[in-house]
Every structure is written in C-alpha cells, then in structure tokens.
Amino acid sequence: MTPGSFPRTRLRRTRQTPYLRAMVRETSLAPGQLIQPLFVAEGALKGAVGAMPGVTRLDLDELVRECEALKALGVGCVALFPVTPAERKTPGGDEALNPDSLMVRAIKAIKRSVSGIGVLADVALDPYTSHGQDGVLDANGYVDNGASVGILRRQALLYARAGVDIVAPSDMMDGRIGQIRDVLERDGQRNTLIMSYAAKYASAFYGPFRDAVGSSGNLGKGGKETYQMDPANTDEALREVALDLDEGADMVMVKPGMPYLDIIRRVKDEFGVPTAAYQVSGEYSMLQGAIDNGWLDERKAVLESLLCFRRAGADMILSYFSKRAAQWLGD
Numbered sequence: 001m002t003p004g005s006f007p008r009t010r011l012r013r014t015r016q017t018p019y020l021r022a023m024v025r026e027t028s029l030a031p032g033q034l035i036q037p038l039f040v041a042e043g044a045l046k047g048a049v050g051a052m053p054g055v056t057r058l059d060l061d062e063l064v065r066e067c068e069a070l071k072a073l074g075v076g077c078v079a080l081f082p083v084t085p086a087e088r089k090t091p092g093g094d095e096a097l098n099p100d101s102l103m104v105r106a107i108k109a110i111k112r113s114v115s116g117i118g119v120l121a122d123v124a125l126d127p128y129t130s131h132g133q134d135g136v137l138d139a140n141g142y143v144d145n146g147a148s149v150g151i152l153r154r155q156a157l158l159y160a161r162a163g164v165d166i167v168a169p170s171d172m173m174d175g176r177i178g179q180i181r182d183v184l185e186r187d188g189q190r191n192t193l194i195m196s197y198a199a200k201y202a203s204a205f206y207g208p209f210r211d212a213v214g215s216s217g218n219l220g221k222g223g224k225e226t227y228q229m230d231p232a233n234t235d236e237a238l239r240e241v242a243l244d245l246d247e248g249a250d251m252v253m254v255k256p257g258m259p260y261l262d263i264i265r266r267v268k269d270e271f272g273v274p275t276a277a278y279q280v281s282g283e284y285s286m287l288q289g290a291i292d293n294g295w296l297d298e299r300k301a302v303l304e305s306l307l308c309f310r311r312a313g314a315d316m317i318l319s320y321f322s323k324r325a326a327q328w329l330g331d
C-alpha cells in the first residue's frame with residue numbers, strides 16, 4: 001500500500017456521506033454474532049444483580065421467555081450461569097454432577113420449548129464450591145489439576161446429555177479440553193461443540209459476575225492466579241489456544257474483552273479459527289455506570305464497543321448488552 005500525497009489523496013472524500021461511509025466500511029456487526037449471558041436462579045436468589053445495573057437473575061419460566069425474545073431478535077446463542085444456594089455448595093463442588101441441578105433443568109427447559117437459538121453451558125466448579133475456586137483443592141489448598149479435570153469431564157458430559165449445544169470450559173485447568181472431547185466421543189455426543197475459554201486472564205473485571213452468582217464471598221481473598229493467565233502475557237495466550245485446538249476445541253475464546261483486543265487479533269491472525277471475545281461483567285458495569293450517569297451515549301457507546309471486537313478479529317461476542325444491541329441493529 002503506497003500512500004498518495006495530499007491533495008490528490010484526501011481520505012475525507014470517502015467520509016462525506018452515509019452511503020460513502022457504508023460502502024467503505026470494513027467491519028460489520030450482526031445479531032447472529034452475539035451471545036447473551038444469562039443468570040439463572042430460583043426462589044429468593046432471583047432478582048436484580050446489584051453490581052450490574054439492568055441485569056436480572058431469571059427463574060426457569062423467565063429464562064425460557066427471555067430465550068424466545070432473544071431468538072426473535074436474531075441473537076445467536078445464550079450462555080447459562082446458575083446461581084447456587086449457599087447450602088448446596090461443598091468443597092468438592094458436588095452439585096456440578098447433580099443430574100437434576102438447576103443448570104440441567106435450565107438446559108432441558110430451553111431445549112423443550114425454544115429452537116433456533118444456541119445454548120452454551122459454562123463448565124467449571126466455582127458456582128458449586130464452598131471456596132469459590134473453579135476446581136477442587138489438594139491438602140495444601142492448591143487447585144488440584146487432575147482431580148478437577150476428572151469432575152469437569154463428567155460435568156460436561158452431564159450437560160451434553162441434557163441437550164446443550166456448546167460446552168464452554170472456563171476453568172483453565174491444563175488438559176481439560178482433551179479429556180472432555182474424549183468423554184463426549186465415547187458417549188456418542190459427537191456434535192456437541194466445545195468453546196474453550198482458552199486465553200482467560202486472572203482479571204479484576206470479573207468482580208460483578210462473582211457478585212451475580214454469589215461466589216465472591218466464598219472466594220474471600222483467594223484469587224485464581226494459579227490457573228488463570230497473567231494479564232502481562234501475550235505469547236502464552238497463543239500456547240493456550242494451540243493446546244486447546246489440538247485437544248479438540250471447536251472455538252476458542254479470549255476473556256476479558258476490551259482490554260485484551262490485542263490478544264484477539266494475535267489469536268485470529270495466528271490460527272484463523274472461530275474466535276470469541278467475552279465482554280465481561282466489569283466491562284458491562286463500567287459502561288452501564290457511565291450510561292446511567294449520563295456520561296456516555298448508551299447506543300453509540302455500546303455498539304462501538306461491540307463493533308471494535310469484530311474489527312479486532314472476533315467472530316462472535318459474549319456481551320451482557322447482546323439483547324439491547326440486537327434490538328438496535330434491527331431498528
């Protein structure tokens with residue numbers, strides 16, 4: 001590309017009118033590229049999420065209605081996150097393997113009555129452990145990789161058998177994608193997709209999510225740095241993605257989103273595989289807080305944030321704004 005010289009080249013010529021801007025636009029955003037995360041709860045646990053204004057924990061009836069509404073808007077997929085009552089949380093995260101857990105019932109309820117929208121289930125133990133970690137602990141309190149993967153693969157199989165379309169391991173244990181793929185194949189669940197949270201960083205931006213699912217109190221001061229990635233690293237993200245693809249992931253994810261657009265670009269350039277970005281809870285709350293204060297234009301700021309994921313190379317985007325964005329895109 002050789003740059004011309006002014007005034008023969010005036011880049012403003014193609015910016016003069018809406019139709020010119022539309023003709024030269026390189027990136028597009030469509031509802032089908034959006035994934036809506038949804039929190040599912042029962043009884044007293046349903047209702048508004050304090051740290052995420054505008055986000056609600058839904059019961060099963062509300063969940064099914066919400067999926068119907070999202071489908072009508074053309075949203076591609078929903079990602080389910082269950083809220084577990086404190087008394088069902090244990091050090092071993094046993095509820096993860098309960099064949100009648102809220103997650104299993106949620107998957108079945110959606111699959112029974114809504115078609116044409118994908119259902120993705122997060123696979124990790126943090127909704128179910130009393131200590132809030134994504135795996136189980138060894139005698140020293142260290143998250144035990146092998147023991148955790150042994151449970152995660154059974155959890156993934158449970159959700160696949162319940163009819164989920166995509167399992168999304170968010171735990172960041174080593175080797176779990178291969179183990180999950182093997183168990184799915186052996187069980188005949190050949191078409192269950194795996195979206196790997198491949199480059200998932202130990203981020204402060206998950207704070208509001210932990211409030212939403214009620215795991216922050218359990219986690220206490222303990223962080224997830226022994227398994228989630230160091231925000232300082234970028235080459236390591238490529239190694240994570242390479243391993244997960246080799247182990248059988250169909251799609252990979254980079255998480256968080258906006259502060260990690262460089263990682264999305266590197267992953268997309270290096271591997272050229274279906275790549276998702278997760279605009280996480282803290283990013284939502286930052287934007288929504290500024291919107292609620294009148295500091296940002298809601299529609300423009302949200303759509304710009306989502307478009308920029310696409311420009312960075314993301315094929316699909318998990319965002320708590322997905323429903324609103326799909327509405328605006330359809331206007």
Ligand code: PBG
Nearest residue numbers: 124126170205206209280281282
């Ligand atoms: C749990 C999980 C987390 C998120 C998705 N799955 C939190 C964490 O790792 O602590 C974060 C989502 C968000 O912040 O929106 N494994």
